[in-house]
Amino acid sequence: MQLEIRHLSKTYPNGVRALDDVSLSIPPGMFGLLGPNGAGKSSLMRTIATLQQPDTGTITLGDLDVLKSADAVRRLLGYLPQEFGLYPNLSAEMVLDHFATLKGLTESKARRRVVDALLEQVNLADARKKAVGGFSGGMKQRLGIAIALAGDPRLIIVDEPTAGLDPSERYRFLNLLAEIGQERIVILSTHIVDDVRELCPRMAIINRGRVVLAGEPTQVLAGVAGRIWRREMSRDELEATRATHEVISVRLVAGRPVVHVFADACPDPRWVPVDPDLEDVYFHTLAGGTIDGASGSPSADAPALQSV
Known part of the structure; x- marks a missing residue:
């Protein structure tokens, strides 16, 4: 099953062109979507997740037309947005049980097995009885990915999942993503270059609503060697x-x-x-530069960024 995005565009009522002729092919495994804040990453993720319609373009997931079969797509989808709400006074297992029910796991014994397995997988079994309002940022993110995994989705979208996490929580969460990204399509949307470098065999860079580069990290690094x-x-x-x-x-x-x-x-x-690293590629591309052997059309007015 492959995700195919073709000529996707979206302009909001305030005139902001969030997506500008976006085309990507995303096979199973980890796929990194890099870009600065405001680049259009979240708009693309929301569109793939059937939360908004584009103005033009198509998205297919295997044989499914994503834009015309929202209910069918949602049964195959796990989505961890950049910000999500939890019930702070409920325990982790109660929250996860609730979302598993919403995902269609209505038989109580089967749902209990799934909840237990997911809490073990995200290393929250020992905290299952604790109210999630007292969780650290990393624990909330791990509970969020457990919620996204309920229903055994084929496509998982995670939007800026490590922003604000301390180093130990970040590495724990990245290891978890690597574990679940073996047979599913997992899209990691982030502005943190290290996350993509450490996890993703395929990647794209988006800026001002346009895909300015797409390829394999080794391929794009060779292009600036x-x-x-x-x-x-x-x-x-x-x-x-x-x-x-x-x-x-x-x-x-x-x-x-x-x-x-x-x-x-x-x-x-x-x-x-x-020796170039992925951060060099990222900044060079955002400054309007091209990479030998990588696809994408840089925006002529893309801003130059510096890391300090």
């Missing part, structure tokens, strides 16, 4: 460098800027070559 250069410099030199070079990122190391630029050849002897 030998063209990323690094130099440490003073703050006074930074502005001049921005005026004469394609600066794709700036980090502070011990208070001094460390600059990465994109160039076909070494700008001058002060620059040293570095």
Whole structure:
């Protein structure tokens, strides 16, 4: 079963064009959708999840027309939005039991087995009797993925799942996603490059509603190999460098800027070559650059971003 998105566009009543001719093919496994805040990721996720209709375009999940068969799609869907509500005074097992019932698990013994198994899978079995209002952010996210898994979905969408989590909770949650993404389609929508680098064999970058790059991480990294250069410099030199070079990122190391630029050849002897990482690809693409061997049409007015 594959998810096919073709020529999807959506403009909201306020005039914001959230999706602009988006086309993607997403096979089973983990798929990373990268983009800055406001890029259109959540609009795309809501459309795939049948929560809103596009202006134009088609989406198919296997043989199902997603836009015309919303009820059938929802039976195959698990969705963890960026923000979701829980009943704070109820225990984890009561919340999960409630959502499992909504997913169609009406036989009590079978539902109990599913609830028990899911709580074990997301490492919340010991907290099953605790009120979810006292859960940490990571525990709430893990309960959210358990809710999304109820009903054994074939397509799972998670929207910015690790934003705000501390490092230990983030790694626990990413390991959980890797575990469930073996045979299902799992779309990870995020602005955190590390999440995609660590989990996803396929990815796309979206900016201002357009897919500006799609491919495999190894493929897109090969497309910039030998063209990323690094130099440490003073703050006074930074502005001049921005005026004469394609600066794709700036980090502070011990208070001094460390600059990465994109160039076909070494700008001058002060620059040293570095092996590119996915963050270099991300910033280069958002700045309007292209990647050899990767699909996507960069937006001419895409903003340059820096990480500090």
